[in-house]
Amino acid sequence: MQIRYFAWVRERVGREAETLEVPAAVTTVSGLIDWLAERDESYASAFAERDTIRVALDHEHVEHDAPLAGAREAAFFPPMTGG
Amino acid sequence: MTGQAPLSPQTTPKPDQERDPALPPVVVRIQAEDFDPAAEIEKLVAGKANIGAVVTFTGLCRDEAGRLAALELEHYPGMAEEEIGRIAQEACRRWPLDGILAIHRHGRIAPGGNIVLVVAASRHRRAAFEAAEFLMDYLKTRAPFWKKEHLKSGGAGEWVDARESDNADADRWTR
Numbered sequence: 001m002q003i004r005y006f007a008w009v010r011e012r013v014g015r016e017a018e019t020l021e022v023p024a025a026v027t028t029v030s031g032l033i034d035w036l037a038e039r040d041e042s043y044a045s046a047f048a049e050r051d052t053i054r055v056a057l058d059h060e061h062v063e064h065d066a067p068l069a070g071a072r073e074a075a076f077f078p079p080m081t082g083g
Numbered sequence: 084m085t086g087q088a089p090l091s092p093q094t095t096p097k098p099d100q101e102r103d104p105a106l107p108p109v110v111v112r113i114q115a116e117d118f119d120p121a122a123e124i125e126k127l128v129a130g131k132a133n134i135g136a137v138v139t140f141t142g143l144c145r146d147e148a149g150r151l152a153a154l155e156l157e158h159y160p161g162m163a164e165e166e167i168g169r170i171a172q173e174a175c176r177r178w179p180l181d182g183i184l185a186i187h188r189h190g191r192i193a194p195g196g197n198i199v200l201v202v203a204a205s206r207h208r209r210a211a212f213e214a215a216e217f218l219m220d221y222l223k224t225r226a227p228f229w230k231k232e233h234l235k236s237g238g239a240g241e242w243v244d245a246r247e248s249d250n251a252d253a254d255r256w257t258r
Binding site (some may be wrong): 004006007008050056059061071075076078079080081082 | 143156157158159161162165166188198199218222223224225226227228229230231242243244245
C-alpha cells in the first residue's frame with residue numbers, strides 16, 4: 001500500500017511517502033494508525049495526537065473507523081488550512 | 084472525531100464521472116503561478132449572454148502585522164483538484180449556476196500575493212453569492228492544503244492551526 005504524509009505529519013515521520021506491506025490483520029484506518037505508530041518513535045510522535053489526524057483513502061476523506069477495503073493509497077495529514 | 088462537515092449525505096462522484104450534462108462547466112486549477120481575476124471572469128462568462136451576476140472571492144496572504152515574510156502552501160496533488168471539484172459539483176447541484184471556477188495556488192506566497200480565487204456566475208445574484216461562499220467554506224475545511232509560516236525574523240515558523248470557526252462556517256450549510 002502506498003502511504004503518504006503531509007505537513008507536520010510528514011515532518012514528524014521524516015518522509016513524504018512510502019510503500020508498505022500492510023498485514024492482512026490490519027483492516028481499518030484505525031488499525032493502520034496503530035500499526036504505523038508502533039514502527040518507531042518518529043511514527044509514534046506523528047500519530048500521538050491521534051484524534052487530530054485526518055485520513056484520505058484513494059483521495060477521498062474518510063473517518064478513522066473506515067475499512068481499508070483494498071485502497072491503494074492512504075494519506076495522513078493535519079486539519080486543512082488552505083483558502 | 085474529526086468534526087469535519089460532511090459535504091453531502093450521498094457519496095459525491097469524482098469530477099468528470101457520472102456528471103449531469105445539464106450542469107454548468109466547473110473549472111478547477113491548482114498552480115504555483117499567480118492568476119488574474121479579471122481575465123478569469125472574462126473567460127468564464129465569454130459567449131454566455133444570460134449571466135446576470137458574477138461573484139468573485141480572492142484570498143490573499145496577510146503579513147500578520149508585519150510578522151510574516153511569506154506563507155508556504157503544501158498540497159496533496161491529485162486529491163486537491165478532485166476534492167475542490169467535488170465541492171464545486173455540489174454547488175452546481177444546489178444553485179442554478181452558469182459557471183463556477185476555483186484556482187488555488189501552492190508554494191511560497193509573499194504578503195499581498197493571491198492564494199485562492201473563486202468565481203460563481205448565475206442568472207441572479209443570490210445563487211452566485213451563496214455558491215461562492217459555499218465553495219470557499221468547504222474548500223477551507225476539506226481541500227488538502229496546509230500553510231506554514233515563514234517569519235521576517237528568519238527561519239520557518241509554525242504550521243498554521245485550523246480554526247474552529249472555519250468548521251462552523253462549513254457546518255451552517257448542512258443545517
